[in-house]
Amino acid sequence: MTQEITQAKFLDIAEVARLSGLPASTLRYYEEKGLIHSVGRRGLRRLFEAQVLQHLALIDLGRGAGFSLDDIGAMLTERGPAIDRDRLRAKADEIDKTIQRLSIMRDGLRHAADCKAPSHLACPTFQRLLRIGASGRLRPAKTHGRS
Amino acid sequence: MTQEITQAKFLDIAEVARLSGLPASTLRYYEEKGLIHSVGRRGLRRLFEAQVLQHLALIDLGRGAGFSLDDIGAMLTERGPAIDRDRLRAKADEIDKTIQRLSIMRDGLRHAADCKAPSHLACPTFQRLLRIGASGRLRPAKTHGRS
DNA sequence: GCTTGACCTCAAGTGAACTTGAATTTGTAT
């Protein structure tokens, strides 16, 4: 009763795929990019620590927030000289701006859904929202969407 | 004093580019995709109504909110049987969810910037944020990022 | 009337983030 479960505490790629909802190809891709790490193999199959699921949750969160995989990689690296705390704070500030833009967008859409004006663009309320949202600079800094 | 300014109220592509900060190539691309419309030509040059600037501001807002150009096109189309108000409301709800995710991300980053734990993943506060953010479904519906 | 510069079209290229396919390897079940 000692050796049949030699590495039972590790998850193989299929389990990680099932638990995370991500296709195995994506997991391999993430590993190749250095975003996650496998701890060994059983035959050909990669084995992961259970921790990888939290790692993936974090990646997913970051993606949902509009970060590139490279950005995310930079943020969750636990090695390197030191985690760049200023960078993290700057990212947080960026997200704050995005949230404000999103709020405007959401309000604009909700208004548009009820507005009687023939075209959204013709609606003064919508235009006001627009003006607030994009006041001045249309392309100030490349938000955080793309590199 | 009547004909020298025949179409003076229209903007040519260079002016739109200058005023919006977008390269002309992008404006042509947007027109090709049906997101904006030119109203004619002066020689080869496209002419736009001044309104196009608000249109572009709206597109920029939508892009910043993570919508695809196709999504945006669907939202700001003023033609078709009728504007799909339910679709707009659904989009607004989606944005609300995204805002919540972003807020978690932002808080997580701010925390990480100050946290003393050796690895962010080892930090219990961060893990709790993670759990809230990705509770259950990692890839429930494909947020609004891609089609 | 001829040059020039900014715009035109159309095709192809780019980078990010994956996905797909072919050929191969391997643990498990029979």
Place this chain on the structure above:
DNA sequence: ATACAAATTCAAGTTCACTTGAGGTCAAGC
């Protein structure tokens, strides 16, 4: 021992949102 399902690698393909380049055209200035 053999078959089988599932994972592996590696290269190439896909989508999105543009950009770049080649070759052509036109309004305006000299």
